[in-house]
Amino acid sequence: xxxxxxxxxxxxxxxxxxxxxxxxxxxxxxxxxTIMIYxxxxxxxxxxxxxxxxxxxxxxxxxxxxxxxxxxxxxxxAAPLWLILPTSILVTAFFGAILALPxxxxxxxxxxxxxxxxxxxxxxxxxxMTFLTExxxxxxxxKPQIAGIKLDERDFYWLVCLMxxxxxxxxxxILRSHLGRAFEALRGxxxxxxxxxxxxxxxxxxxxxxxAGFAGLAGSxxxxxxxxxSPNTYNFELTVLFLLAxxxxxxxxxxxxxxxxxxxxxxxKLLDDIxxxxxVATLSCALIxxxxxxxxxxxxxxxxxxxxxxxxxxxxxxxxYQLENITDWRLSIFGLMILFVVYYLQDGIIGFMNKLxxxxxxxxxxxxxxxxxxxxxxxxxxxxxxxxxxxASSTSPQGSELLVAKGVLMQFGGLKALNQVDLVVxxxxxxxxxxxxxxxxxxxxxxxxGIYTPTSGDIDFKTQTVIGxxxxxxxxxxxxxxxxxxxxxxxxxxxxxxxxxxxxTFKSNLLDVALSTSRYQHEDLDATHRAYALLEFVGLGDLxxxxxxxxxxxxxxxxxxxRALALDPELLLLDEPAAGLTAPDIKELISIIRKIRDHxxxxxxxxxxxxxxxxxxxxxxxLDFGQKIAEGKPLEVQSNEKxxxxxxxxxxx
Ligand code: ADP
Ligand code: MG
Numbered sequence: 232x233x234x235x236x237x238x239x240x241x242x243x244x245x246x247x248x249x250x251x252x253x254x255x256x257x258x259x260x261x262x263x264x265t266i267m268i269y270x271x272x273x274x275x276x277x278x279x280x281x282x283x284x285x286x287x288x289x290x291x292x293x294x295x296x297x298x299x300x301x302x303x304x305x306x307x308x309a310a311p312l313w314l315i316l317p318t319s320i321l322v323t324a325f326f327g328a329i330l331a332l333p334x335x336x337x338x339x340x341x342x343x344x345x346x347x348x349x350x351x352x353x354x355x356x357x358x359x360m361t362f363l364t365e366x367x368x369x370x371x372x373x374k375p376q377i378a379g380i381k382l383d384e385r386d387f388y389w390l391v392c393l394m395x396x397x398x399x400x401x402x403x404x405i406l407r408s409h410l411g412r413a414f415e416a417l418r419g420x421x422x423x424x425x426x427x428x429x430x431x432x433x434x435x436x437x438x439x440x441x442x443a444g445f446a447g448l449a450g451s452x453x454x455x456x457x458x459x460x461s462p463n464t465y466n467f468e469l470t471v472l473f474l475l476a477x478x479x480x481x482x483x484x485x486x487x488x489x490x491x492x493x494x495x496x497x498x499x500k501l502l503d504d505i506x507x508x509x510x511v512a513t514l515s516c517a518l519i520x521x522x523x524x525x526x527x528x529x530x531x532x533x534x535x536x537x538x539x540x541x542x543x544x545x546x547x548x549x550x551x552y553q554l555e556n557i558t559d560w561r562l563s564i565f566g567l568m569i570l571f572v573v574y575y576l577q578d579g580i581i582g583f584m585n586k587l588x589x590x591x592x593x594x595x596x597x598x599x600x601x602x603x604x605x606x607x608x609x610x611x612x613x614x615x616x617x618x619x620x621x622x623a624s625s626t627s628p629q630g631s632e633l634l635v636a637k638g639v640l641m642q643f644g645g646l647k648a649l650n651q652v653d654l655v656v657x658x659x660x661x662x663x664x665x666x667x668x669x670x671x672x673x674x675x676x677x678x679x680x681g682i683y684t685p686t687s688g689d690i691d692f693k694t695q696t697v698i699g700x701x702x703x704x705x706x707x708x709x710x711x712x713x714x715x716x717x718x719x720x721x722x723x724x725x726x727x728x729x730x731x732x733x734x735x736t737f738k739s740n741l742l743d744v745a746l747s748t749s750r751y752q753h754e755d756l757d758a759t760h761r762a763y764a765l766l767e768f769v770g771l772g773d774l775x776x777x778x779x780x781x782x783x784x785x786x787x788x789x790x791x792x793x794r795a796l797a798l799d800p801e802l803l804l805l806d807e808p809a810a811g812l813t814a815p816d817i818k819e820l821i822s823i824i825r826k827i828r829d830h831x832x833x834x835x836x837x838x839x840x841x842x843x844x845x846x847x848x849x850x851x852x853x854l855d856f857g858q859k860i861a862e863g864k865p866l867e868v869q870s871n872e873k874x875x876x877x878x879x880x881x882x883x884x
Pocket of ligand 1: 643646648666667668669670671672673674675
């Protein structure tokens, strides 16, 4: 899907490059130019909105900063284009980092408000700092020169084409790299990202900075394109339009961004002219009716699903012929369209079309699908030949202390979820942690992985304290985990999920990724092999390309283990891995945990299934009401009076 969208976008770009050849009309050339400039901004905005799942209403402010960097550098320094463009990108990227700061603290509607305030402040600053920006008067900027030759409208158009092509390539490379996966992981599960060593903090800032860089480029091209900039342009309406473009076009696709840009540039023009509006309303009514008819006949859609859109567009078409003049209705019609898209096309237009295509494909060629699956399976077999070199080569002797927790107290208000708990985990062991529901087992894991900071007590891992370290630092120091409530990155494939776990193996930076250097390619290939090997290890080799959210529950749990192993951990924490699994799945799980131990990885296992605990644990600690009430070999613990009373109850007796 990702590739296809890139190809569509590239084709659209090639088409656009020919526009000045086909029509000399400067109006149309300028229109397409604006669409391309907006597309560059939307590629960037999509990183923040579509991938990391943050809201930004500050992008018109960033766009303005890009434009005004051109204005100021031209006016005050008469700087040339080759200096202005990169400076503009860097300056805007810097402001992107500032815009990211609130995103680290708040999210959702609060973030929307704060970013909106950012945009407004930028607009006011541009307006007020007359010594720099000429204030409301605005700045006139002629078309730039390259090597002493002044570009005309057409030359500049091609420059924009070139910049769009470059942006497309770079954004494509970023998003398919480990950086893109980190952004996507943030949206899928911030907690899991942190526990995979992908710092949510850092990658949120990265996303805003990269996104702002594109906004800066777009803003500076816009300044040259319009040849005049003034503060009013970078207002609230523009920022909402940008967000709408992503929603309508469809997030997480490049073609969606281009389509979104086309819509927001053309829609206002469309709603200016009643004649054109009538034609478009009639056409969309006919198209939707036709689509609904086909959908009903092929049984892709239900009558209920198509009724409202068909009647709605029909009424809109009839209404358009009743109207004398459209200006008064512009905003209402605009609003209605938005409502329609948000309600019916939640993945945007491109997302909707992709879904339709997928549904059609699934229906029409089951056979081809079967073939594909066997193809995948044989690929999996091949990958199996790779040596899974993730196994921690522990240099310290088996049986020495790996993790020592002393007097851990975790208080939530008045509740002591953990009360003076001591825990010593020895290298190479499978250490069971059991206890009734609510006894503090998961809290212990959260404390060990830095999700909670204990109220008091010490925790040393490999003789270094973990207290005060962030989750991602702890993860990188060698503690990996799974979650009681599965925390996968749902929209990503099984393979990509594991690749997020392998994020730590990438040393490539943004430049390596953008230029696709051999260092990056090498790391990417290596990580892919390792990810396949890990998937094979937990028996998911042939589901590598399946979206995580579509996997059956048992497989999701196994995938979480594979992802955790990708961290190359010395200590693996498993929080009720067998919960919700069928008997054969549990058997498989036990054998996988044994294999993990054979690779010298120490395991802490929280489990309710006593047969699992008793069969594989070397030591078992028992918690009750936040206190450790017993510890020892499984058999000893099983016959301990206190444990029977607190936990095993009558069943053990
Ligand atoms: P277990 O995993 O053993 O079933 P937990 O560790 O999840 O138990 O919970 C232990 C106790 O701590 C429960 O009473 C739970 O309600 C409480 N608890 C856990 N996390 C929080 C939190 N973030 N805020 C308040 N109470 C919590
Ligand atoms: Mg729990």
